[in-house]
Amino acid sequence: MSRRPLVREVPPTSWYFRHPRYLRYMSREITSIFVGAYCLLLVVGLQRLASGPTAWEGFLLGLRSADSIVFHLLALAAAVYHATTWFNATQKAMPIQIGEDFVPGNVISGAHYVVWVVLSFAILFLVGVF
Amino acid sequence: MAKSHKPVVWFPFAAGGTVIAFxxxxxxxxxxxxxxGHxxxxxxxxxxxxxxxxxxxKLIIFGVVALSLWSSAHxxxxxxxxxGVRADTLVAIVLYVAAIAGSLLSAVYLLQI
Structure with a gap:
């Protein structure tokens, strides 16, 4: 009697609906679409900045539309989701050992959060938001 | 010893992920x-x-834009x-070429300033 090899059928386009963990993974994957699109916006901004004051001011005014506000909200949510999941993963990706003991994971991720908040407020301050 | 091109892709990916997060x-x-409007x-x-x-x-702007582009492409x-898109080679070529083109353009724009 020949045994058929066990082949599991994995639907290539809908596998992530099988488990909430896969859905969380895919929701993080999707953030790359908005972050990538935002990076392209930054390249366009640099081109406008290099073209002189009128072009730059036109670029800033061009951001003032309903579409742009929606895009920014999506990009902000995606960027923040990327950042928090990235910092949460640092304790798994680079555990630190001192002597016999490992530094607690929360300390590693927590340190990243502290640096993130300080850096963000420093940049907002330097740009004159407050 | 096995040689792999993966570190070339992976280093800017990890650096870019960190730059994007921060x-x-x-x-x-x-x-x-x-x-x-504010x-x-x-x-x-x-x-x-x-x-x-x-x-x-210039270096800071280029670092942020180029690393973020590369990480996003990957x-x-x-x-x-x-x-479910299985044309991985085609997808990889299109995205990496776009990331490299975006980085080169950023460098050109920065040098014009």
Whole structure:
């Protein structure tokens, strides 16, 4: 009697609906679409900045539309989701050992959060938001 | 010893992931304020031009944009695969070429400032 090899059928386009963990993974994957699109916006901004004051001011005014506000909200949510999941993963990706003991994971991720908040407020301050 | 090109892709990916996590949210906040009509004083042409004229400023801008582009391209490649697009080589070529082109263009624009 020949045994058929066990082949599991994995639907290539809908596998992530099988488990909430896969859905969380895919929701993080999707953030790359908005972050990538935002990076392209930054390249366009640099081109406008290099073209002189009128072009730059036109670029800033061009951001003032309903579409742009929606895009920014999506990009902000995606960027923040990327950042928090990235910092949460640092304790798994680079555990630190001192002597016999490992530094607690929360300390590693927590340190990243502290640096993130300080850096963000420093940049907002330097740009004159407050 | 087995040789792999993966570190070449992976180093900028990890560096880009870190750069995106630390810098992109706050940069989005700044352009979001402009979108709402409250342009932060630091985004004026004089301030931005002065920052981008400085060698260190150019390096910071290029580092943030190029690493973020590369990391996004690599993550988008994985996203395409996970959504069932199996033409991985084609997807990889298109995305990496776009990331490299975007980085080169950024460098050209920065050198024009």
């Amino acid at each position: 810098f992109i949210p706050v940069i989005v906040v700044l352009t979001f304020m402009a979108a709402l 342009i932060p004083p630091g985004l004026s042409y004089e301030k931005m031009h002065a920052f981008a004229s400085n060698g260190l400023g 993550r988008l490649r994985c996203t395409f695969y996970d959504f």
